[in-house]
Amino acid sequence: NAGVTQTPKFQVLKTGQSMTLQCAQDMNHEYMSWYRQDPGMGLRLIHYSVGAGITDQGEVPNGYNVSRSTTEDFPLRLLSAAPSQTSVYFCASSYRQKYEQYFGPGTRLTVT
Amino acid sequence: QQPVQSPQAVILREGEDAVINCSSSKALYSVHWYRQKHGEAPVFLMILLKGGEQKGHEKISASFNEKKQQSSLYLTASQLSYSGTYFCGTGRTGANNLFFGTGTRLTVIP
Numbered sequence A: 001n002a003g004v005t006q007t008p009k010f011q012v013l014k015t016g017q018s019m020t021l022q023c024a025q026d027m028n029h030e031y032m033s034w035y036r037q038d039p040g041m042g043l044r045l046i047h048y049s050v051g052a053g054i055t056d057q058g059e060v061p062n063g064y065n066v067s068r069s070t071t072e073d074f075p076l077r078l079l080s081a082a083p084s085q086t087s088v089y090f091c092a093s094s095y096r097q098k099y100e101q102y103f104g105p106g107t108r109l110t111v112t
Numbered sequence B: 001q002q003p004v005q006s007p008q009a010v011i012l013r014e015g016e017d018a019v020i021n022c023s024s025s026k027a028l029y030s031v032h033w034y035r036q037k038h039g040e041a042p043v044f045l046m047i048l049l050k051g052g053e054q055k056g057h058e059k060i061s062a063s064f065n066e067k068k069q070q071s072s073l074y075l076t077a078s079q080l081s082y083s084g085t086y087f088c089g090t091g092r093t094g095a096n097n098l099f100f101g102t103g104t105r106l107t108v109i110p
Helices: none
Strands: A004-007 A010-013 A019-025 A031-038 A042-051 A054-057 A064-066 A076-078 A087-094 A107-111 B004-006 B009-013 B018-023 B028-036 B043-049 B055-057 B060-065 B070-075 B084-092 B098-100 B104-109
Touching (some): A004 A087, A019 A031, A042 A064, A042 B098, B004 B084, B009 B018, B028 B060, B043 B060
Parallel strands (some): B009 B104
Antiparallel strands (some): A004 A019, A031 A087, A042 A054, B004 B018, B060 B070, B084 B104
Protein backbone atom coordinates (compact mmCIF):
# COMPACT_ATOMS: atom_id res chain seq x y z
CA ASN A 1 0.00 0.00 0.00
CA ALA A 2 1.20 3.50 -0.85
CA GLY A 3 -0.77 4.99 2.07
CA VAL A 4 -1.54 8.69 1.64
CA THR A 5 0.12 10.41 -1.31
CA GLN A 6 0.25 14.13 -2.08
CA THR A 7 1.37 16.04 -5.14
CA PRO A 8 3.18 18.28 -5.73
CA LYS A 9 5.83 18.29 -2.97
CA PHE A 10 6.73 21.92 -3.61
CA GLN A 11 4.91 24.73 -5.38
CA VAL A 12 5.48 28.44 -5.91
CA LEU A 13 2.52 30.59 -6.96
CA LYS A 14 2.03 34.24 -7.72
CA THR A 15 -0.70 36.16 -5.91
CA GLY A 16 -4.03 35.61 -7.63
CA GLN A 17 -3.15 32.31 -9.28
CA SER A 18 -5.22 29.21 -8.62
CA MET A 19 -4.12 25.62 -8.23
CA THR A 20 -5.16 22.22 -6.92
CA LEU A 21 -3.26 20.16 -4.37
CA GLN A 22 -3.83 16.48 -4.95
CA CYS A 23 -4.36 13.88 -2.22
CA ALA A 24 -5.07 10.18 -2.63
CA GLN A 25 -5.23 7.19 -0.27
CA ASP A 26 -5.44 3.47 -1.01
CA MET A 27 -6.59 2.26 2.40
CA ASN A 28 -10.33 2.59 1.73
CA HIS A 29 -10.62 5.15 4.51
CA GLU A 30 -13.87 7.02 4.90
CA TYR A 31 -12.49 10.11 6.61
CA MET A 32 -10.08 12.49 4.89
CA SER A 33 -8.93 15.93 5.89
CA TRP A 34 -6.67 18.82 4.93
CA TYR A 35 -4.50 20.71 7.42
CA ARG A 36 -2.16 23.62 7.11
CA GLN A 37 0.87 23.92 9.34
CA ASP A 38 2.45 27.28 10.09
CA PRO A 39 5.35 27.90 12.49
CA GLY A 40 4.12 28.03 16.08
CA MET A 41 0.50 27.34 15.07
CA GLY A 42 0.38 23.57 15.03
CA LEU A 43 -2.00 21.84 12.61
CA ARG A 44 -5.16 23.68 11.66
CA LEU A 45 -8.00 21.95 9.89
CA ILE A 46 -9.09 23.46 6.57
CA HIS A 47 -11.78 21.05 5.30
CA TYR A 48 -12.70 17.45 5.93
CA SER A 49 -14.86 14.71 4.44
CA VAL A 50 -16.61 11.79 6.14
CA GLY A 51 -17.24 9.96 2.87
CA ALA A 52 -17.62 10.33 -0.88
CA GLY A 53 -19.89 13.26 -1.69
CA ILE A 54 -19.77 14.71 1.84
CA THR A 55 -17.49 17.59 2.85
CA ASP A 56 -17.50 20.17 5.63
CA GLN A 57 -15.50 23.16 6.78
CA GLY A 58 -12.85 23.11 9.45
CA GLU A 59 -11.26 25.95 11.41
CA VAL A 60 -9.70 27.89 8.52
CA PRO A 61 -11.71 27.22 5.32
CA ASN A 62 -11.63 30.67 3.69
CA GLY A 63 -9.92 30.73 0.30
CA TYR A 64 -10.08 26.95 -0.17
CA ASN A 65 -12.53 24.55 -1.82
CA VAL A 66 -12.74 20.77 -1.69
CA SER A 67 -14.74 18.00 -3.29
CA ARG A 68 -14.85 14.24 -2.77
CA SER A 69 -16.16 12.39 -5.79
CA THR A 70 -14.45 9.09 -4.90
CA THR A 71 -13.35 7.42 -1.66
CA GLU A 72 -9.70 7.60 -2.75
CA ASP A 73 -9.26 11.24 -3.77
CA PHE A 74 -9.67 14.50 -1.88
CA PRO A 75 -8.23 17.49 -3.81
CA LEU A 76 -7.82 20.93 -2.25
CA ARG A 77 -8.31 23.95 -4.50
CA LEU A 78 -6.86 27.38 -3.86
CA LEU A 79 -9.17 29.80 -5.63
CA SER A 80 -7.00 32.93 -5.74
CA ALA A 81 -3.68 32.49 -3.93
CA ALA A 82 -2.61 35.03 -1.34
CA PRO A 83 0.71 35.36 0.54
CA SER A 84 -1.15 34.40 3.74
CA GLN A 85 -1.64 30.94 2.24
CA THR A 86 2.09 30.27 2.26
CA SER A 87 2.29 27.15 4.42
CA VAL A 88 2.87 23.42 4.51
CA TYR A 89 -0.28 21.49 3.65
CA PHE A 90 -0.93 17.98 4.92
CA CYS A 91 -3.63 15.61 3.83
CA ALA A 92 -4.68 12.87 6.26
CA SER A 93 -7.02 9.92 6.24
CA SER A 94 -8.50 7.56 8.81
CA TYR A 95 -10.89 4.62 8.88
CA ARG A 96 -13.50 6.78 10.60
CA GLN A 97 -13.19 10.31 12.00
CA LYS A 98 -12.45 9.16 15.54
CA TYR A 99 -9.66 6.76 14.59
CA GLU A 100 -5.92 7.38 14.19
CA GLN A 101 -5.01 9.57 11.24
CA TYR A 102 -2.40 8.77 8.60
CA PHE A 103 -0.70 11.81 7.10
CA GLY A 104 0.66 12.33 3.63
CA PRO A 105 4.20 13.71 3.12
CA GLY A 106 2.99 17.29 2.72
CA THR A 107 3.09 20.05 0.09
CA ARG A 108 5.20 23.13 0.76
CA LEU A 109 3.46 26.09 -0.88
CA THR A 110 4.93 29.56 -1.29
CA VAL A 111 2.82 32.45 -2.59
CA THR A 112 4.74 35.53 -3.72
CA GLN B 1 -10.37 26.03 20.66
CA GLN B 2 -6.92 24.51 20.42
CA PRO B 3 -5.74 22.44 23.39
CA VAL B 4 -2.83 23.85 25.34
CA GLN B 5 0.42 21.90 25.47
CA SER B 6 3.22 22.30 27.98
CA PRO B 7 6.09 22.68 27.99
CA GLN B 8 6.65 24.32 24.61
CA ALA B 9 10.15 22.88 24.42
CA VAL B 10 12.36 20.55 26.43
CA ILE B 11 15.93 19.33 26.11
CA LEU B 12 16.89 15.96 27.58
CA ARG B 13 20.00 13.88 27.81
CA GLU B 14 19.76 10.28 26.65
CA GLY B 15 18.22 8.13 29.35
CA GLU B 16 16.28 10.94 31.03
CA ASP B 17 12.50 11.01 31.36
CA ALA B 18 10.01 13.63 30.18
CA VAL B 19 6.33 14.44 30.55
CA ILE B 20 4.32 16.41 28.02
CA ASN B 21 0.92 17.74 29.02
CA CYS B 22 -2.17 18.56 26.99
CA SER B 23 -5.24 20.28 28.39
CA SER B 24 -8.53 21.41 26.92
CA SER B 25 -11.31 23.72 28.05
CA LYS B 26 -13.87 21.49 26.30
CA ALA B 27 -15.27 18.06 27.17
CA LEU B 28 -13.22 15.37 25.46
CA TYR B 29 -13.92 11.82 24.39
CA SER B 30 -10.47 11.08 23.00
CA VAL B 31 -6.89 12.29 22.86
CA HIS B 32 -4.45 11.41 20.09
CA TRP B 33 -0.66 11.79 20.26
CA TYR B 34 1.54 12.28 17.21
CA ARG B 35 5.26 12.85 16.70
CA GLN B 36 6.68 14.87 13.84
CA LYS B 37 10.34 14.94 12.87
CA HIS B 38 11.71 17.96 11.06
CA GLY B 39 10.59 18.11 7.44
CA GLU B 40 8.39 15.03 7.77
CA ALA B 41 4.71 14.28 8.30
CA PRO B 42 3.23 13.67 11.76
CA VAL B 43 3.19 10.00 12.76
CA PHE B 44 0.54 8.47 15.02
CA LEU B 45 1.75 7.28 18.44
CA MET B 46 -1.38 6.37 20.37
CA ILE B 47 -5.00 7.15 21.07
CA LEU B 48 -6.70 7.34 24.45
CA LEU B 49 -10.43 7.08 24.88
CA LYS B 50 -12.81 8.31 27.55
CA GLY B 51 -12.52 6.21 30.70
CA GLY B 52 -9.09 7.14 32.02
CA GLU B 53 -7.31 4.44 30.05
CA GLN B 54 -3.58 4.44 30.08
CA LYS B 55 -1.94 3.08 26.98
CA GLY B 56 1.66 2.19 26.43
CA HIS B 57 3.97 1.79 23.51
CA GLU B 58 7.39 0.46 24.56
CA LYS B 59 8.89 3.28 26.62
CA ILE B 60 6.22 5.81 25.67
CA SER B 61 2.95 5.77 27.57
CA ALA B 62 0.09 8.18 28.15
CA SER B 63 -2.84 8.84 30.43
CA PHE B 64 -6.17 10.60 29.96
CA ASN B 65 -8.14 12.23 32.75
CA GLU B 66 -11.50 13.01 31.16
CA LYS B 67 -12.81 14.87 34.21
CA LYS B 68 -9.92 17.31 34.10
CA GLN B 69 -9.86 17.26 30.29
CA GLN B 70 -6.16 16.56 30.40
CA SER B 71 -3.73 14.06 28.95
CA SER B 72 -0.07 13.45 29.64
CA LEU B 73 2.53 11.70 27.50
CA TYR B 74 5.34 9.95 29.38
CA LEU B 75 8.67 9.24 27.73
CA THR B 76 11.01 7.12 29.83
CA ALA B 77 14.70 6.46 29.29
CA SER B 78 14.68 8.75 26.26
CA GLN B 79 16.60 7.84 23.13
CA LEU B 80 18.02 10.08 20.41
CA SER B 81 15.24 8.83 18.11
CA TYR B 82 12.62 10.45 20.39
CA SER B 83 13.62 13.91 19.20
CA GLY B 84 10.87 15.73 17.37
CA THR B 85 7.76 17.77 17.94
CA TYR B 86 4.92 16.10 19.80
CA PHE B 87 1.33 17.10 19.12
CA CYS B 88 -1.81 16.19 20.97
CA GLY B 89 -5.08 16.11 19.04
CA THR B 90 -8.30 16.27 21.00
CA GLY B 91 -11.63 14.80 20.00
CA ARG B 92 -14.49 16.80 21.45
CA THR B 93 -18.02 15.75 22.11
CA GLY B 94 -20.20 16.91 19.22
CA ALA B 95 -17.32 17.62 16.85
CA ASN B 96 -16.34 15.47 13.89
CA ASN B 97 -12.67 16.41 13.83
CA LEU B 98 -9.56 16.75 15.97
CA PHE B 99 -8.18 19.97 17.36
CA PHE B 100 -4.40 19.96 17.57
CA GLY B 101 -2.18 21.73 20.07
CA THR B 102 0.75 23.89 18.98
CA GLY B 103 3.26 21.18 19.82
CA THR B 104 6.12 20.44 22.21
CA ARG B 105 9.59 20.36 20.72
CA LEU B 106 11.66 17.60 22.35
CA THR B 107 15.39 17.42 21.79
CA VAL B 108 17.41 14.49 23.10
CA ILE B 109 21.18 15.01 23.24
CA PRO B 110 23.91 12.42 23.85
